[in-house]
Amino acid sequence: MNDNNSHYNPVRVRFAPSPTGYLHLGGARTALYNWLWARKNQGVFLLRIEDTDLERSTQDSVQEILDGLTWLGLDWDEGPYFQSASLDKHVEAAETLLQKRYAYRCFCTKEELEAQRKEAGAKKVAFMYDGRCRELPASRVDENLAKGLPYVIRFAVPRDSQSTVVFEDAVYGRLEKKGQDIEDFVIVRSDGRPLYILSNAVDDANDRITHVIRGADGLANTPKQVLIYEGLGIVPPVFAHMPLTLDNKKAKLSKRTHGEVVTVAYYRRHGFLPWSLCNFLALLGWSSSDGREFFSREELIEAFDLSRINRANSIFNYVPGDAKNWTDPKAIHFNATYIRTMPLEQLIPCVKAELQNAGIWDDAYETEKREWFRQTVDLIRARFFTLTDFSTRGKCYFSDEFDFDEQAKKKNLSKEPRLREFLPELAHRLDSLPTFSGAAAEDALREYAEEEGVKAGLLINAARTAVSGTSVGPGLFEMLDTMGRQRVVARLMKAKDLIPEE
């Protein structure tokens, strides 16, 4: 399958979110790509919660991430592990680096550094820590230690002019960075707590991660992490950085600026099928070699490959305030197409959940009305985009408590006052039919229209609005057929009152 990677056996990948907010689309996409890679290689997908930011991490956020992944169907094989549980390992790694002189104690204070940074900013030159504590004689270090002076631990980045850090990225290719362009970065705070750059690398090593698939915002950090791996004597994993997804103003996606529409939970609430979201997300930055866009899980796992991840950022085409395109239109297209074409057996449970949620579910839909329910769902799904459409636009099929659209009333019920007589009479005729069916109803309606000398369309459109409250929907006679005589007759009678008198 992937001979190039066969020595990474088994493949182990991870999704490592920090629980400081909601699971958003970018995170979901990262999780998806990792999951796909694990499944494709019969590898392991593990979940690691990077909760070392004590101030911002919350239990609610952890739950939201777990719920979101579960809903998406991105099942993990190990974890969730919590980064905070392995703090001692991170500290231990820092000690090792210190001993091997790959790291050193820095006694510069925050205030001193801040002042330097400010000065550099004022002079418009780049600030980089000058490494002044690197050459501190051992005697001075001991002295400072004895005095109990606080210190951070910094990585001693190779400074000679030729030294470079090189790594291979599965998406971006061979990347190289000069040691001179890398600051002696802090790996342990003055209070002894390790920093992300260290913890993350150490955890990946301990979890035996073979492929780090993450957002391109991690790209600039990678050389530092490679340095840590090298210092620790560990072979670095394969990196695969995925381009970021931006909004249509080219800004990074965030809940803070974009609101709920970038959270996974939002799509769940708005009637998305989890897989259609995955399918859409997969195509935001990746494409198959054969141009296919719709994939089953198995097909996507088969087709997915890190090397076909695009290097350019993609845009989540969300325009605030557009009622029809309330999210990226292509995402809606995916969802609608799935709803309209997926096997009915798979759709039915989703519709059930939706109707239950809306309080219009009837257990008989699984017993004596089972066939009716199937046919009805099949009839109306062709015009729906989301699962919620079944309980909103589709409400008239499952409940008598549906709303009337004002535009539809105006268009189909208000232009012809004689409908006040036509509709009840039509109801009467349908009620008298020996057997009620769409075809029989059609014959009766057309005959009646002829008798009255009006166009069949007048009665058809009026009847549509009378029984469904809207001006759109399936063919009228299919509608009548599925709604059944009783409902149709009752609704036609009732609609009389909606028609203005002359």
Added chain:
RNA sequence: GUCCCCAUCGUCUAGCCCGGCCUAGGACACCGGCCUUUCACGCCGGCGACAGGGGUUCGAAUCCCCUUGGGGACGCCA
């Protein structure tokens, strides 16, 4: 400011590595038409892009350089 990455229709993208098959293909959106009792679906058609400039070459979307534009990283955040 410094370092790094990126650049094809409005959006997602194919093509780029291995120049010629590209008068640049597909999808979404949009606009027309057909179908039709409505609205969709479906089908047919349309609009619409190689950021700019230099090279290299018989030939460049594809290779090189510059410019411009966009993004990311530069924390004792993750």
